[in-house]
Amino acid sequence: MHVIATAGHVDHGKSALLRALTGMEPDRWAEERRRGLTIDLGFVWMDGAHGPIAFVDVPGHERFVGNMLAGVGPVPAVLFVVAADEGWMPQSAEHLLALHALGVSHGILAVTKTDLLEPDLAAEEALDQLRRTSLGEVPWVAVSARTGEGLPRLRTALDDLVARLPGSDPAAPVRLWVDRGFTIRGAGLVVTGTLAAGGIRVGDTLELARTQGRYVVRELQSLNRHADQAVGVARVALNLRGAGRGEIRRGDALMTPGTYRGTAVADVRTRLCAPEHLPRELLVHVGTATVSCRLRPIGADTARLTLDTVLPLRVGDRVVLRHDRGVGGGAVVLDVDPPRLDRRGAARRRAGELDGYPDVPDGASELRRRGIVREGVLRAIGVEPPAPALVGDWLVAPELRRSLRAKLMSLVAQRANDPSAAPLGVEYARKALDLPDPRLVPALLTPPWSVRDGMIVHAGAPDTLAPSVRTTVEALEQRLAGRDFPVPTEEELAVLGLGTAEIAAAVRARRLVRLAPGVVLLPDTVDHAVTVLAGLPQPFTVSEARDALGTTRKVIVPLLEYLAMRGRTGRTPDGRHTVIAR
Numbered sequence: 001m002h003v004i005a006t007a008g009h010v011d012h013g014k015s016a017l018l019r020a021l022t023g024m025e026p027d028r029w030a031e032e033r034r035r036g037l038t039i040d041l042g043f044v045w046m047d048g049a050h051g052p053i054a055f056v057d058v059p060g061h062e063r064f065v066g067n068m069l070a071g072v073g074p075v076p077a078v079l080f081v082v083a084a085d086e087g088w089m090p091q092s093a094e095h096l097l098a099l100h101a102l103g104v105s106h107g108i109l110a111v112t113k114t115d116l117l118e119p120d121l122a123a124e125e126a127l128d129q130l131r132r133t134s135l136g137e138v139p140w141v142a143v144s145a146r147t148g149e150g151l152p153r154l155r156t157a158l159d160d161l162v163a164r165l166p167g168s169d170p171a172a173p174v175r176l177w178v179d180r181g182f183t184i185r186g187a188g189l190v191v192t193g194t195l196a197a198g199g200i201r202v203g204d205t206l207e208l209a210r211t212q213g214r215y216v217v218r219e220l221q222s223l224n225r226h227a228d229q230a231v232g233v234a235r236v237a238l239n240l241r242g243a244g245r246g247e248i249r250r251g252d253a254l255m256t257p258g259t260y261r262g263t264a265v266a267d268v269r270t271r272l273c274a275p276e277h278l279p280r281e282l283l284v285h286v287g288t289a290t291v292s293c294r295l296r297p298i299g300a301d302t303a304r305l306t307l308d309t310v311l312p313l314r315v316g317d318r319v320v321l322r323h324d325r326g327v328g329g330g331a332v333v334l335d336v337d338p339p340r341l342d343r344r345g346a347a348r349r350r351a352g353e354l355d356g357y358p359d360v361p362d363g364a365s366e367l368r369r370r371g372i373v374r375e376g377v378l379r380a381i382g383v384e385p386p387a388p389a390l391v392g393d394w395l396v397a398p399e400l401r402r403s404l405r406a407k408l409m410s411l412v413a414q415r416a417n418d419p420s421a422a423p424l425g426v427e428y429a430r431k432a433l434d435l436p437d438p439r440l441v442p443a444l445l446t447p448p449w450s451v452r453d454g455m456i457v458h459a460g461a462p463d464t465l466a467p468s469v470r471t472t473v474e475a476l477e478q479r480l481a482g483r484d485f486p487v488p489t490e491e492e493l494a495v496l497g498l499g500t501a502e503i504a505a506a507v508r509a510r511r512l513v514r515l516a517p518g519v520v521l522l523p524d525t526v527d528h529a530v531t532v533l534a535g536l537p538q539p540f541t542v543s544e545a546r547d548a549l550g551t552t553r554k555v556i557v558p559l560l561e562y563l564a565m566r567g568r569t570g571r572t573p574d575g576r577h578t579v580i581a582r
């Protein structure tokens, strides 16, 4: 399926053209049909040579530009309509400016009402305007919705257009910008939207970005047909279990859980306008959302937007900026997690940094700026990881990896030169290098150095663990690698042959930590847990700790006891826990 939005001045024949093309009624509301005026978005479709083509019909009247932007926001291509008898008009210009701000680069010009006047003048004028925008050179077709003249040619042009549209990633996380939410008696809340990428199946859980509420897809329709799944680009209607009336509405976004970062602050590069020429109070349009924001100019073409509402923005998102005189321009999102600017000179330095940000998200430069980052964090802000993770889901920029490795090896060498000193502990090295996860330490070591029993040791160093137990522990380590918070189940321990005696030997050799009968962890996991717990608002409860680590009560209770006994956490009088800084 493909989705195309209309654009153009009011009364130029957008809705009439869609009616003629599809045989469906884009003006959904009685008031719209009575007044002959599109107020809200309309949704119709037809069969094309390359599958169905769905249209989002937008209002042309200047009072409803907000609705128009909600229609165009998530849609990759446009059917631009200009009437032969009126030619280029103010909302033709405003709609084009918005499309340009959004960077829409695929479209067709339809010059309508050719039964009233020759189309050539209007076409020439419109093509001249379109040419100077992201749309560039577009094909044009003369049509009359009244006589039907030109409709076959328009159909062919639409087929050609959708054949040129770039494909979208079926595996991408879902960000569905909702354009309608309504209740159906007996079924509950239904939301619709244009799914730009990724897939949705019946039974999937989606997260509402505004509230983080989760909903299960009970039923899915696409173009009024039931379906088990839909893959972008597609129009979808979702019936969500447990969603009440009005709970989800236009401007909301439904997301694959855990794949996004909600933000109210973004640094952007403005397009089509310099930040100092824009008012400080603006409306931002992105997807189907309209949000008030404050703009703070940073550099010649960069600014910070502070939004009234948290949105699931991604790096590379195009937004439209609007003020009381109309569309003022646009912006591309450069950073959704920008640093604070309260120090003296911070804004000037930031301006220099932002000049180096590309418009199109670039994994390598994002990683270079961040140094060490989780893959999931990059994906959540819209950046594809540029390389495989070094360990777990940690990415380390190549430059930083080299310098960290050099620093670590010099620490190791220093310690090795002192025969009376104990080997370097992993946790000590982690702190010294300021690493977020102890698993990064062994990944940065070069042979013959490796980690054994939580210590950095030379391959030739004597071993204290019986070979059979060593093999079993190594098998366990392998089995647990890559899990977020790896705790072996009792079955796993049994399968690997780790009975009470073997566990006791491994604990003596500091290869395992025993928390309770049947609950053992790798020493690294304990350190990792402390890092995660330190990231929680302090103090925290047992269940907050359990959720943060994604584990169970059976593990978290003895773990917190273990940590408290070793002075790594403390208890508050009300029974909560804090991580003790060292």
Ligand SMILES: Nc1nc2c(ncn2[C@@H]2O[C@H](COP(=O)(O)OP(=O)(O)O)[C@@H](O)[C@H]2O)c(=O)[nH]1
Binding pocket: 008, 009, 010, 011, 012, 013, 014, 015, 016, 017, 036, 037, 038, 060, 112, 113, 114, 115, 116, 143, 144, 145, 146, 147
């Ligand atoms: N003569 C003529 N009138 C048209 C044509 N297309 C639309 N109209 C009329 O123009 C008016 C506005 O059309 P409409 O589709 O509502 O415009 P929209 O605001 O762009 O959606 C209506 O009265 C239509 O009947 C056409 O091709 N020829």
Ligand SMILES: [Mg+2]
Binding pocket: 014, 015, 016, 037, 038, 057, 058, 059, 060
């Ligand atoms: Mg209309």
